[in-house]
Each structure stands twice: as C-alpha cells, then as structure tokens.
Amino acid sequence: MSYDKALEERLVARRRALHQIPELGFQEFKTQQFILQVLEKCPQKFLHTQTWETGVLVKINGIDPSKTIGYRTDIDGLPIVEETSSPFSSQHEGRMHACGHDLHMTIALGLVEHFSRNQPAQNLVFIFQPAEEGPGGAKPILASEEFRTWKPDEIYALHIAPELPVGTIATKPGILFANTSELFIDFKGKGGHAAYPHKTEDMVVAASHFVTQLQSIVARNISPLDSAVVTIGKVEAGTKQNIIAENARIEGTIRTLSLESMKDIKARIEGLAKGLEVAFRCETTIDYGSNYCQVYNDHTLTDSFISFAENYSPITFKRCDKAMTGEDFGYFLEEIPGLMFWLGVNSEHGLHSSKLNADEASLSIAVNYMVDFLESRTSN
Numbered sequence: 321m322s323y324d325k326a327l328e329e330r331l332v333a334r335r336r337a338l339h340q341i342p343e344l345g346f347q348e349f350k351t352q353q354f355i356l357q358v359l360e361k362c363p364q365k366f367l368h369t370q371t372w373e374t375g376v377l378v379k380i381n382g383i384d385p386s387k388t389i390g391y392r393t394d395i396d397g398l399p400i401v402e403e404t405s406s407p408f409s410s411q412h413e414g415r416m417h418a419c420g421h422d423l424h425m426t427i428a429l430g431l432v433e434h435f436s437r438n439q440p441a442q443n444l445v446f447i448f449q450p451a452e453e454g455p456g457g458a459k460p461i462l463a464s465e466e467f468r469t470w471k472p473d474e475i476y477a478l479h480i481a482p483e484l485p486v487g488t489i490a491t492k493p494g495i496l497f498a499n500t501s502e503l504f505i506d507f508k509g510k511g512g513h514a515a516y517p518h519k520t521e522d523m524v525v526a527a528s529h530f531v532t533q534l535q536s537i538v539a540r541n542i543s544p545l546d547s548a549v550v551t552i553g554k555v556e557a558g559t560k561q562n563i564i565a566e567n568a569r570i571e572g573t574i575r576t577l578s579l580e581s582m583k584d585i586k587a588r589i590e591g592l593a594k595g596l597e598v599a600f601r602c603e604t605t606i607d608y609g610s611n612y613c614q615v616y617n618d619h620t621l622t623d624s625f626i627s628f629a630e631n632y633s634p635i636t637f638k639r640c641d642k643a644m645t646g647e648d649f650g651y652f653l654e655e656i657p658g659l660m661f662w663l664g665v666n667s668e669h670g671l672h673s674s675k676l677n678a679d680e681a682s683l684s685i686a687v688n689y690m691v692d693f694l695e696s697r698t699s700n
C-alpha cells in the first residue's frame with residue numbers, strides 16, 4: 321500500500337480522540353460508540369457489524385471466500401492518572417490508555433476502512449474486544465453466539481512495544497507471552513489503639529511480612545532454568561495513623577511459562593499464608609481473580625509472517641524473546657491458529673507508565689503493513 325497523507329491524518333485524529341476517552345473493562349461505552357461511528361462512515365456494501373457487550377464485531381465479505389481471516393484488537397484502558405501533559409490527554413480522571421489500546425483500535429479501524437473500500441478475496445472478521453486488562457473479555461467473546469457465527473480460520477493481533485523503534489516489528493513462533501493469574505489476599509486480625517500494640521494483631525505488619533515472604537518463592541522455589549514472576553502492585557491497609565489496622569489487602573499478579581509452575585507457586589502462596597495465620601494470629605483469604613493462558617504463536621503461520629516481514633522493505637523485522645506480559649488473546653490462539661506480534665512505537669516510558677508516549681508515525685506503518693500482509697493471506 322502506498323503512502324497516503326489523508327489516511328495518516330485520519331489515523332492520528334482517531335487515535336487522539338480515543339486516547340481522551342479511556343474506559344475500564346466492560347465499561348467501554350463511549351469507546352464502543354466511537355468505533356460504531358467510524359464504521360457507519362465506511363461503505364456498507366459488504367460490511368456487517370454486530371455488538372457484543374461493550375465490544376464490536378465486524379465482518380467484511382470476501383469476493384470468493386474459501387476461508388475467514390480474523391484480526392483482534394483490545395479496547396479498554398487502565399486505572400492510571402495520565403502524566404504526559406499532551407494536548408490530547410485523557411479526559412477521564414484516573415483512567416489512561418497506558419497499554420496502547422488506543423493505537424491498537426486505530427490500526428484495526430484503519431484496516432476495516434481499507435477493506436470496506438477494497439473488497440478482499442477472503443472474508444475478514446475484526447474483533448474489538450473489551451476488558452483485556454481485566455477481568456478478561458476474550459474467553460466470553462469466544463463463547464458468544466456472535467463470534468461463533470463468524471469464527472475465523474486464522475487470526476492475528478499486535479501489541480505496541482515502547483522499547484522498539486518505529487518501523488520495527490518483532491515476534492517469534494511458539495510461546496510469546498506468559499500464563500497469568502491475578503492475586504488478591506485479604507488479612508484480618510484484631511486492630512486497636514496505636515499505643516497498645518501488645519493487645520492487637522497488626523495487619524500492616526502481617527501484610528508487610530507476607531509481601532517480603534512472597535519474594536522468596538521465585539528466588540527459592542522455582543528452578544533457576546524456569547521463569548516466573550510474582551508482583552504485588554497494590555497494598556491497602558488501615559484507617560488512620562494512630563490506629564492499628566485490623567484489615568489489610570494486597571493485590572498482585574503471578575506470571576509463569578508453564579502451568580505446572582503456576583500450580584506450584586499457588587501452593588506455595590497458600591502454604592505461606594497458613595504460616596502467617598499462625599505467626600500473626602490472623603485470618604487470610606486468597607482470591608486468584610482471573611487468569612489468562614499463555615500466548616502461543618502457531619509455528620507455520622508465524623514462519624510465513626516472518627518471511628513476509630523480512631521481505632517488506634519499509635519494515636525492520638526482529639526475532640524477539642518471550643516476555644512475561646500476559647494477554648487474553650492467548651485464548652483465541654488456543655482455538656484458532658494465528659499469532660501476535662510487537663509493533664515498535666519508540667516511547668521512553670514503557671507499558672503501564674503514566675508517561676507512555678507512543679510515536680504516532682507507527683499507526684500508518686502498521687496499517688500499510690497489515691493491509692499488504694492480509695492481502696497476501698487473502699489472495700490464496
């Protein structure tokens with residue numbers, strides 16, 4: 321596809337509009353309306369649209385289809401206060417597109433726009449999926465009637481990579497992203513007056529000990545040749561500086577490359593919690609929230625994708641290593657062969673940073689590349 325200035329301007333304008341209205345999982349009401357408005361402006365001759373919860377599914381009928389090719393984007397934002405001071409910063413206090421889903425959606429809309437004007441040989445299905453950051457929209461959308469009637473035969477998705485230069489695409493066959501499980505632990509004990517610690521069981525101290533104990537799991541219970549992560553991202557406790565807290569809560573995430581390690585880590589967490597109950601005379605309640613399976617790229621399709629990318633001159637292709645990020649796109653890949661790849665956006669600040677600042681030049685590069693790639697997949 322050749323360079324098109326008007327397309328580039330439309331992509332940037334859409335990305336900025338979406339960037340200003342980030343919404344959490346299954347609350348993407350304005351986002352859904354925005355997507356539907358863009359779709360309404362596309363030629364409707366061979367385009368069909370369905371909504372599912374706060375998501376949207378689009379089918380473009382091919383000229384002479386023998387298969388259906390899928391492309392998925394996530395659409396939700398994160399509970400982060402934006403600190404970019406950009407003129408198109410989030411208008412939703414405490415919410416930010418800090419994982420690039422605004423760019424992901426813009427690229428998907430650019431692809432729909434192109435193929436609604438240039439009918440492909442094969443059917444194309446675009447999935448605008450809610451709640452990737454949690455609690456997970458992929459599993460329920462996969463089970464939905466709307467998706468099952470349009471189920472693709474192969475499927476693709478991208479994720480922005482702040483650390484890669486614009487114009488770079490990276491991926492690998494096999495495991496790309498880790499298995500994940502959320503982790504929520506509540507601690508309950510006897511609170512009281514700050515001056516009488518001997519009459520209480522302090523849940524600030526108990527939870528602090530527990531956070532420290534968790535650090536030993538990956539260091540001491542997982543093989544050094546395996547990889548795993550236990551991160552606590554949020555700690556909450558107490559009501560006032562001179563009251564000993566009777567409640568504490570920690571929230572985190574577990575990442576592993578194998579399901580066996582995930583099971584081992586959970587068993588170890590439960591063991592440590594039992595020990596803590598005895599040591600601090602408290603109660604603990606563990607909730608694992610939602611979990612995602614690994615992102616596993618199909619070997620044959622990834623090899624074709626890589627050879628296409630390596631021979632596509634505006635793109636620099638890089639073979640990357642796996643990462644401990646999670647993505648519920650893994651559930652699509654469990655059922656449908658396909659792959660996910662990284663798209664370079666060259667930001668000094670990384671994913672989930674309040675200062676993430678992706679280079680918008682990546683938008684038209686991704687649309688042009690994916691138009692040409694999807695055309696190569698639909699022409700045979």
Ligand SMILES: CC(=O)N[C@@H](CCC[C@H](N)C(=O)O)C(=O)O
Pocket residue numbers: 419452453454479500501502572573574612644645646647648671
């Ligand atoms: C690409 C990315 O950043 N994805 C998220 C997925 C979150 C999964 C789940 N809510 C969890 O926290 O375990 C990530 O944090 O990797």
